[in-house]
Structure formats: C-alpha cells, structure tokens
Amino acid sequence: MKIENTLSFIIILLFSSNIYSYNSDNVCEELIDNGDNVAAIKSVKKITNQYDKNFCLGKAYFSENMYQESIKAFQESEKYANLPVNQMFSILYKGIAERDSGEISTSSKTFTRGLETAKLGNSKYLEMEHRFLYQLGKTTLAEEKFDDSVDYFSKSIVTSFNDDDRADGYKGLSRAYYGKKKLAKSIEYALKSSNMYLKTGDLNEYADLQVILSSYHLEDGSSNRALRILLKLEKFAVDNGSQYYEARSLLEQSLVSKSIGDTSKSKESYSKGISIANAIGAKDLLLIK
16 A cells, blocks of 8 residues: 655645746755655755755654654745745645644644735735645644535635646545535545546545445445445456455455344455455554454
C-alpha cells in the first residue's frame, strides 16, 4: 500500500507553477527525496537563500514528525518570501504542520489568513485559494464543524483545476456529510469521488473509497450491495495485481458476512484474507477482525 504524508499532495504544484521561485533542486530537497531527513536538516547550512533554507528545513522537520520545529521554520521562511506565492506556501505548510501537531484551531486561523491573502490577488492566485479552501475543509472536519466543512469542500471543488482536486473535494464532502449523519449524501459523494479517482488512475484511492462505500451501504441496511462492492473490489485487485487490496476486500467481506449471520462464509473469507496479508507482510490488515 502506498503511504504518503500530508504534505505530499502539494509537491506537484511546486514544480508546475511558473510563479513560484523556490529552488527545488537544492541539496536539502535532494536529501528529503532520498528519505534522509536528518542529513537534509544538517545540509541547510549550505543554502544561502534564506527562504529556500528555512522552507526546506520546515519540510525536513515535518517529515521527521518534529512539528514544532517545522512550524517555526515555515514561519521564518515567510519573513524572507520575495513573492506573494512564496509567502502563501509558507502559510499553507505552516497550517498543515500546526494541524498535524494537534493545534487545530490555530491551524484554522492560519489557513484563513492564507485564504484572505490569496483573495487579494483578484483570481491571480485562484489555485492557492483552492488549496486553502481544501485545507480548511479538512481542518473543520477535524473540529467536527461539519456545516463549515461542507461549505469549504464545496468551494474547493468549484475552484479545482483538475480531476484529482475534484476527487479530493468529493471525498471530503462525503466525510463531512457522514459527520452530519446524512448517509445518502455520503454515499453520493463517495461514489463521485471513487469514479473520479478511477478516471485519474489513482487506484489506491479508488479502492479505499470502495471499502468506504461498502461500509456506508452496510450501515444503511444494504448488506447485499455492500458485499457486491467488495466482490467487485476483490476482482479489481486481482486484475490489477494488488494483493493488498485483494486481502483487504476479503477481510471486509468477512465482516459483512458475519454481520448478516453467514458464519461459514465469514470464516472462509477471513482465512483467505489473512493468508494473503501474512504473505505480503501487511500488518495493518492483521488488525481487521
């Protein structure tokens, strides 16, 4: 299973934006790319540009889960931002680090400041507006402010530049409506998100959404539909060579079968799923009972 940290979705934007002056080829970035975050932290002494130095330092600290140090570094980088977009990236990353450190309300204030800064560009920084709206959606979701979360995710979809962004927004809306106990809406947006991820080729996200859809249908009393989704996911996983999702679909099938009293089928699916999970060393799947 592919695992990415919270900041990873922004990286593509760093290289695609021609108004962003950060030197992504610096030695610190190279070391982070190679997974050597400790060396990256030490390497910033060689970087003379103060924005590049502090910004990359913040990323390296974040990758090491040193959130307070990361927050300070991003805050320092903002002081040296020579372009508005550099400033906004510092604010954006700082807000993410704050949220991941547990400073939820502070994070919300940081993202709001970033959104207001982006709006000053009169649509010039619409892509940054989208990023702040999406992060505010995630933060208000963490705060269980579900009405606000629906609002932010909806606006993030409107300002999306591609299907990947729209898929993320739909997924956020699904979670927000689930928090509001509106299961039909949750299913609607989970399905939209799932189809969008399939379209963009993000098969991991597609598979994860299938599991979520199955759980929603089970909660809605549609156990047959939940099973059909998981059987379809099992075949999809086999066809695409993913033993992880093959095992996960089998283990989820076991739970559904157990919930409807089909003990024999539940044990059969569980045995197959656990066997595959053990073979590939998927420890997280072994926790599914």
